[in-house]
Amino acid sequence: MSAKGAGTVYIVGAGPGAHDLITLRGLAVLRTADIVFYDALINPRILEEARPGAEQVFVGKRCGHHHTEEQQICGMLVEKAREGKTVVRLKGGDPMIYGRGGEEALACAEARVPFEIVPGICSALGAASYAGIPLTHRGTASSVAFVTAHSAGSADSPDTSWQRLAKAVDTLVIFMGGAWVDAIAASLVRAGLAPDTPVAVVSHATAGDQQTLLGSLATIAARVADAGLPNPMLIVVGEVARLSETLNWFERGSCALLPAAAVASSAGVRGGRHG
Numbered sequence: 001m002s003a004k005g006a007g008t009v010y011i012v013g014a015g016p017g018a019h020d021l022i023t024l025r026g027l028a029v030l031r032t033a034d035i036v037f038y039d040a041l042i043n044p045r046i047l048e049e050a051r052p053g054a055e056q057v058f059v060g061k062r063c064g065h066h067h068t069e070e071q072q073i074c075g076m077l078v079e080k081a082r083e084g085k086t087v088v089r090l091k092g093g094d095p096m097i098y099g100r101g102g103e104e105a106l107a108c109a110e111a112r113v114p115f116e117i118v119p120g121i122c123s124a125l126g127a128a129s130y131a132g133i134p135l136t137h138r139g140t141a142s143s144v145a146f147v148t149a150h151s152a153g154s155a156d157s158p159d160t161s162w163q164r165l166a167k168a169v170d171t172l173v174i175f176m177g178g179a180w181v182d183a184i185a186a187s188l189v190r191a192g193l194a195p196d197t198p199v200a201v202v203s204h205a206t207a208g209d210q211q212t213l214l215g216s217l218a219t220i221a222a223r224v225a226d227a228g229l230p231n232p233m234l235i236v237v238g239e240v241a242r243l244s245e246t247l248n249w250f251e252r253g254s255c256a257l258l259p260a261a262a263v264a265s266s267a268g269v270r271g272g273r274h275g
């Protein structure tokens with residue numbers, strides 16, 4: 001049984017950046033909320049959809065929360081629901097991918113506060129569509145892994161997990177790696193990937209200022225540094241990254257089509273491990 005008279009906590013994915021990439025369900029619960037707790041990567045235009053008079057509380061910090069801060073957020077969600085309020089916890093992308101959605105839902109479950117989790121479009125999927133990088137592609141990539149780069153910043157042997165991933169998966173999508181592009185690329189080469197393995201780095205995916213840089217494991221770190229590419233960014237490693245040259249409709253403007261010869265050469269992208 002839930003706490004008597006408790007409101008519901010809705011843990012909602014706001015999508016990757018563009019204001020119109022939130023789901024209908026997410027928008028509907030946002031419009032009924034008494035209080036909205038939101039993260040740093042939420043497009044302000046989405047917050048404008050909240051009910052006039054709804055309280056809006058910023059609880060964000062880029063790249064996740066410190067443990068105690070996260071506990072405080074969980075405490076606030078439970079407390080407000082126990083006051084009978086409809087609570088929306090609005091998160092960038094999807095709550096269940098590096099979003100701490102699990103921890104916050106567990107806090108509600110333990111406190112016997114009703115909760116619902118509303119999926120959002122993960123930034124990896126937003127970047128895939130808006131930068132034109134199919135994460136799986138017949139004949140090129142049949143598997144994809146989402147990976148956190150957090151360990152890349154520490155000296156504690158990140159190489160073992162890179163080795164496992166490099167051998168097992170065709171496409172890697174690396175989150176929270178903006179500060180460590182060089183270290184990640186070097187680890188993947190040490191793990192056995194060829195230095196000319198294609199890489200795309202997508203910054204501010206789906207937002208008006210989205211930027212995609214293409215290179216290889218050998219060149220990408222210098223390109224990102226030279227361009228001063230801003231966070232948040234995702235690093236996509238694998239043959240499919242090449243397809244962005246042809247399929248990046250968003251940054252090019254969908255009407256600006258490439259010459260037929262360029263399209264034909266991308267259509268020939270093959271040669272992943274399962275090629």
Ligand SMILES: C[S@@+](CC[C@H](N)C(=O)[O-])C[C@H]1O[C@@H](n2cnc3c(N)ncnc32)[C@H](O)[C@@H]1O
Pocket residue numbers: 016017041063064091092093094095096097098099121122123124127174175176177202203204205206207232233234
């Ligand atoms: C704490 S994780 C949150 C991930 C989120 N729950 C999701 O589903 O996308 C933050 C990381 O996600 C990635 N990210 C989030 N939004 C992004 C965007 N619009 N463009 C590129 N990367 C993004 C970046 O790697 C960033 O460091």
